[in-house]
Amino acid sequence: MQRIILHLDMNSYFASVEQQANPFFRNKPLGVCAYLSPNGCIIASSVEAKKVGVKTGCRVYQAVKLCPQVILVENDPNKYRSVTQKLFGIMKSYSDSFEPYSIDEAFLDLTGWCRDFKQAEYLAEKIRGRVKAEIGSWLRCSIGLSFTKFLAKFASDTAGVDSTLMLPDQASLEPVFRGRQLTDLWGVNRRFKKHLNALGIRTIADLRVFPVQNLFSALGKPGYWLYCHVNGLEIDHLRSLEELKSKSIGHSYCLPRWTVDKKYLSAVLFKLASKVGVRLRERKQLAYGVYVHWSYIGQGGLSKSFKLKKPVYTTDDIFRPAQQVLSRAELSHKVTMLAIGVFNLCPMFKQPELFFRPDLNLSEAMDQINGRYGSQMIYRGLLWKTENLAKDRIGFRKIDF
Amino acid sequence: MYDQINEPIEVLVSFKTNEIVPQLFSWRRKIYKISQVHLVHTSTLGRQTLYHFSVTDEVNYFQLVFNPFNLSWVLEKLYSSG
Ligand SMILES: [Mg+2]
Secondary structure, three states: OOOOEEEEEEOOHHHHHHHHHOHHHOOOOEEEEOOOOOOOEEEEEOHHHHHOOOOOOOEHHHHHHHOOOOEEEEOOHHHHHHHHHHHHHHHHOOOOOEEEEEOOEEEEEOEOOEOOHHHHHHHHHHHHHHHHHHHOOOOOEEEEEEOOHHHHHHHHHHHOOOOEEEEOOHHHHHHHHOOOOHHHOOOOOHHHHHHHHHOOOOOHHHHHHOOHHHHHHHHOHHHHHHHHHHOOOOOOOOOOHHHHOOOEEEEEEEEEEEEOOHHHHHHHHHHHHHHHHHHHHHOOEEEEEEEEEEEEOOOOEEEEEEEEEEEEOOHHHHHHHHHHHHHHOOOOOOEEEEEEEEEEEEEOOOOHHHHOOHHHHHHHHHHHHHHHHOOOOOOOHHHOOOOOOOOOOOOOOOOOO | OOEEEEEEOEEEEEEEOOEEEEEEEEEOOEEEEOOEEEEEEEEEEOOEEEEEEEEEOOOEEEEEEEEOOOOEEEEEEEEEOO
């Protein structure tokens, strides 16, 4: 049977959703910010803003300097999540094999659901039309269709705004790879490119005909995978939800106030730890590892991770080792970003030792109260007056299932 | 930039199939006629789901929120294009 994979990627996602909501923002340079203070980061910009150089990662003050009439709005995660939910709902109605890849990207396996690529192309247009009709007319997406996941993603990356690109067979590959950089390939960063260059591989065409056994011995499995990908050999599949549950849970926060104040940092850290704790308990998992990280102004920072003999489950358990690192550390510069998380996850089991800890039940009871009445109804004294710290934020690759 | 309002309003609404369409609302003793609904999104407050409506009249953008639990409407945000 002809394998048919579709990859859909929304164009300038957060900015387009804001322009969809408010038509007075359309056709204008718009930046969606982490927060609106001068140091706030632009996390997404509209097509019009990109044209004048206002790009992701740009600071608010820089954006205003580049383009004084730029419209800046604070990000609204609920808006984007709602639209994603509707979008994925539409996609899922066309196949039972669906893999969300990020907040605005997903794969759909149409094998067996479409007779051929012609029918798949018709379906792609149907999906695009339904997005406009059922969610919003301003929303645009790139769609790629091919016979492997990798190629479908490459096709949508290449397709351009509001367009579909189909790579239905081997013969269609050579022309689209011509003139493209190695770093245009999914999974090839600058470091990987250097390794390829060292082997004498300069172009995608070089890579396609390179002896695969040499690639394998020089770069290991990633080299072999890449060879398969560019030659249209499928070694991948759409991942089920169970496979997608991430192997770690973490939260980070770019501080609006850069500081060496350990009391403030500790309060933020506890708030982040409590978010991690809630997600860990929602997933009914235990963690055998905790990590903490912070970045200093300029560059550098500190990362520490612990593998633990006894698993952690409560917010206090997660917070304690991280807090120890913070309290003992000599802060060389002002801290700009804090992160904390857990890893080495395993399913929850109530071993006797855990069962007799009253704070376990307390954590679960607190989660229940917050789940029912709002996420900040009941909290620890340490969090008093920190309501505005580490508010809900959204990341591109972070999606919960 | 948006003005945060967060004041209760009275709204005239039509219920269509699987859809709620606010038609006009009164705020600070003025009536605003909604010409178009551009986006509907949801958020949660504990167990309750709230429905946010991004709407415009000829010159203003409004974000209204409907709480089905207590049947209240609030004007959350305002943006004037003029
Ligand atoms: Mg995108």
